[in-house]
Amino acid sequence: xxxxxxxxxxxxxxxxLIHAISRxxxxxxxxxxxxxxxxxxxxxxxxxxxxxxxxxxxxxxHWDAPRDIGRQAAIVNLSDIAGSGGxxxxxxxxxxxxxxxxxxxxxxxxxxxxHVMSESECTIIGGNLAWSPGPxxxxxxxxxxxxxxxxxxxxxxxxxxxxxxSGCLGTSSMGYLAPHTETRRLRYGWRPHLSEARELGSMxxxxxxxxxxxxxxxxxHRLADASQVCLQLHRAMIPVHPRFEDYVNTADAAxxxxxxxxxxxxxxxxxxxxxxxxxxxxxxxGRGVYLDRTPIDPLGHDHFDRTVE
Numbered sequence: 377x378x379x380x381x382x383x384x385x386x387x388x389x390x391x392x393l394i395h396a397i398s399r400x401x402x403x404x405x406x407x408x409x410x411x412x413x414x415x416x417x418x419x420x421x422x423x424x425x426x427x428x429x430x431x432x433x434x435x436x437x438h439w440d441a442p443r444d445i446g447r448q449a450a451i452v453n454l455s456d457i458a459g460s461g462g463x464x465x466x467x468x469x470x471x472x473x474x475x476x477x478x479x480x481x482x483x484x485x486x487x488x489x490x491h492v493m494s495e496s497e498c499t500i501i502g503g504n505l506a507w508s509p510g511p512x513x514x515x516x517x518x519x520x521x522x523x524x525x526x527x528x529x530x531x532x533x534x535x536x537x538x539x540x541x542s543g544c545l546g547t548s549s550m551g552y553l554a555p556h557t558e559t560r561r562l563r564y565g566w567r568p569h570l571s572e573a574r575e576l577g578s579m580x581x582x583x584x585x586x587x588x589x590x591x592x593x594x595x596x597h598r599l600a601d602a603s604q605v606c607l608q609l610h611r612a613m614i615p616v617h618p619r620f621e622d623y624v625n626t627a628d629a630a631x632x633x634x635x636x637x638x639x640x641x642x643x644x645x646x647x648x649x650x651x652x653x654x655x656x657x658x659x660x661x662g663r664g665v666y667l668d669r670t671p672i673d674p675l676g677h678d679h680f681d682r683t684v685e
Contacts, residue, residue, distance in 0.1 A: 388473070388477065388478070388479055388482070388507075390505055392479060393479060393482055393505055394410050394505070396479055396482060396483050396486070397482065397483070397486040397503070398410060399483075400483045400484075400486035400487045400490055401486060401490040401500055403487065403490070404487075404490045404491050404493075404494035405494055406490050406493065406494055406499070406500050408500050408501075408502075408503075409501070409502075410502070410503075412502075414502065415466070415468055415501030415502030416501065417465070417466045417499075417501055417519070419465055419466075419521075420521055421465065421466070421519040421520070421521070422462065422520065422521050422522050422527070423457055423460050423462040423519065423520040423521070423522070423527065424517065424518070424519050424520075425453055425456035425457060425460075425517070425518055426453070426515065426516065426517040426518075427449075427452045427453050427456065427515070427516055428513055428514065428515040428516075429445070429448060429449050429452070429513065429514045429515075430511060430512075430513045431474075431511035431512040431513065432511055433511075434448070435448060437476065439555065439560065441484065442477075442481045442482070442484035442485040442488065443484045443485065443487055443488035444488060444564050445485055445488065445514070446484070446485040446486060446487065446488025446489035446490075446491075446492075447488040447489065447491065447492050447564070447566075448488075448566075449469065449485075449488075449489055449514045449516050450467075450488070450489045450492035450493055450496075450516065450568075451492060451566055451567065451568050451637055452516070452589065452637070453467070453516045453517070453518040454492070454493075454496055454498070454518060454568035454570060455568045455569070455587040455589060455637040456518070456587060456589075457518055457520040457568070457570070457573075458568050458569045458570045458572070458573035458587055458639060459528070459573070459585055459586040459587030459639060460520075460527050460528055460529070460573075460585070460586075461522060461523050461524055461526075461527050461528030461573050461576060461577040461585060462520040462521060462522055462523055462527065462573065462577075463497075463520050463521055463522075463523045463570065463573075463574060464493075464496050464497070464498035464518050464519070464520040464570070465498060465499065465519055465520050465521055466498065466499050466500075466501045466518070466519045467493060467498050467499070467500055467501070467516060467517065467518045467519070468500070468501060468502040468503055468504075468516070468517050469489065469500070469503045469504075469514065469515065469516045469517075470503060470504040470505075470506070470514070470515040470516075471485075471503070471504070471505050471506070471512075471514055472506045472507070472508045472512060472513045472514075472515075473505070473506075473507065473508060473512045474507070474508045474509065474510065474511065474512050475507075476512075477512065485514075492567075492568075496568060496570055498518065498520075522577065523570075523573055523574040523576075523577035523578070524574075524576075524577025524578050524579075525577075528573070528576060528577065528582060528584070528585035528641070529584060529585070529602070530584055530585070530586050530598060530599045530602035530603065531584065531602040531603050531604075532583040532584040532603060532642070533583050533584035533599060533600075533603035533605050533607075533642040533659050534583060534603070534605065534642075534644075534659060535605055535659050535660050535661045536644070536645055536658075536659065536660075537583050537584075537605075537642040537643060537644055537645065537658070537659040538642065538643055538644075538645060538647075538655050538657075538658055538659075539596075539607055539608075539609065539640070539641075539642050539655065539656050539657040539658060539659060540639075540640075540641050540642070540643065540649060540653045540654060540655050540656065541588070541592075541614075541615065541638050541639065541640055541641075541653075541654050541656055542569045542572045542638045542639040542641070542652055542653060542654075543569065543615070543636070543638035543639075543652065544615045544616055544617045544630075544636075544638070545588070545592055545614055545615065545616060545629075545630040545631075545633070545636050545638065546616050546617070546620060546626055546627075546628075546629030546630030546631075546633050546636070547562050547563065547565065547566075547616075547617045547620070547629075547636070548563045548566055548633065548634070548635035548636055548637075549563075549629040549633025549634055549635060550562070550563070550617075550620050550623065550626065550629050550633070551563030551564075552633075553628075553629055553633070554623060558619070562617060562619060563635075566635065566636070566637045567637070568637060569587070569637065569638055569639050572639055572650070572652060572653075573585075573639065575650055576639070576641060579643075579647070580647070581643050581644040581646075581647035582641060582642070582643045582647070583603075583641075583642045583643060583644060584599055584602070584603055584641060584642045585639055585640070585641035585642075586598065586599055586639070586640055586641075587637060587638070587639055587640070588634075588636045588637070588638050588639070588640050589634060589635060589636070589637060590634045591631065591632035591633055591634040591636075591675065592609075592614070592630065592631050592632065592636070592640070593631050593632045593665060593667075593672060593673070593674055593675045594632065594674040594675060595640055596609065596640065596665045596674075597664065597665050597674035598674075599640060599642070600663065600664060600665055601663075603642075603659070604663065605659045605660065605661070605662070605663070606659065606660045606661065606662035606663055606664055606665070606666060607657055607658075607659060607664075607665045607666070608657045608658050608659075608660055608666045608669070609656050609657035609665060609666065609667050609668075610656060610657055610667075610668060611627065611631075611667060611668055613654070613655060613656045613657065614630050614631070614654075614656050615630075615654045615656075616629075616630050631667075631675065632675040642659055
């Protein structure tokens with residue numbers, strides 16, 4: 377088997393790559409107009425988010441296939457749109473690639489990215505290519521509109537509200553903590569919870585929302601700080617994938633593993649929730665986050681924590 381880090385014998389050509397990426401997007405019904413320096417979008421834009429994946433920090437070429445990396449680059453941004461109660465409409469991306477990528481690798485990357493964007497009904501309107509002498513990076517910007525009458529924000533939770541999540545936690549990080557074929561496959565099962573966001577946006581009584589990307593505890597602290605409330609969470613109520621119920625480190629993964637891309641949200645007491653929503657606690661007066669009545673630090677992924685390098 378060829379080592380994914382083996383440099384390509386034939387240097388990549390920018391024009392060739394643009395055509396190859398366009399053909400890959402076309403497989404999913406996406407038409408990329410690369411004839412101008414700027415993309416053109418005629419519709420309204422209410423929400424904008426941007427995120428960057430950095431090689432050896434957010435993805436590993438030894439473990440992660442180019443198509444999965446492309447999916448991840450799309451999902452981290454679409455999840456932010458979902459966390460704000462939005463629907464994506466357009467996106468641009470910038471690929472800064474080193475010599476370890478081949479044209480075929482980039483086509484697979486584009487297929488993963490294009491597949492997710494196509495499923496999410498998001499139009500790709502432009503991009504950029506650059507060469508890197510060091511680690512590669514993939515930067516994506518997504519624009520969107522409100523799924524409901526307005527945005528869902530982090531600052532609307534009030535004492536008495538219930539705390540919910542829209543899916544299982546810890547599945548992605550278990551692919552790191554217990555890496556083998558099955559756990560990595562389950563890790564790649566992530567998706568942006570856009571349909572859930574649309575449902576929440578149409579409901580009355582949903583008070584605050586965000587996506588969980590850096591870990592439940594650290595993101596719960598962010599919501600609590602923004603809303604100036606205390607989140608009282610209960611460990612036994614936090615949902616995990618059935619495959620990991622007997623793993624020793626699953627509880628830690630669910631609490632601060634990160635990259636879950638599910639929604640963390642609050643709603644007024646008595647609001648009827650969809651079946652996919654799981655209650656994990658309540659909002660009370662005060663500040664911070666408590667786990668089983670004990671205050672707990674904002675553990676999770678810090679983008680500037682150099683100890684994980």
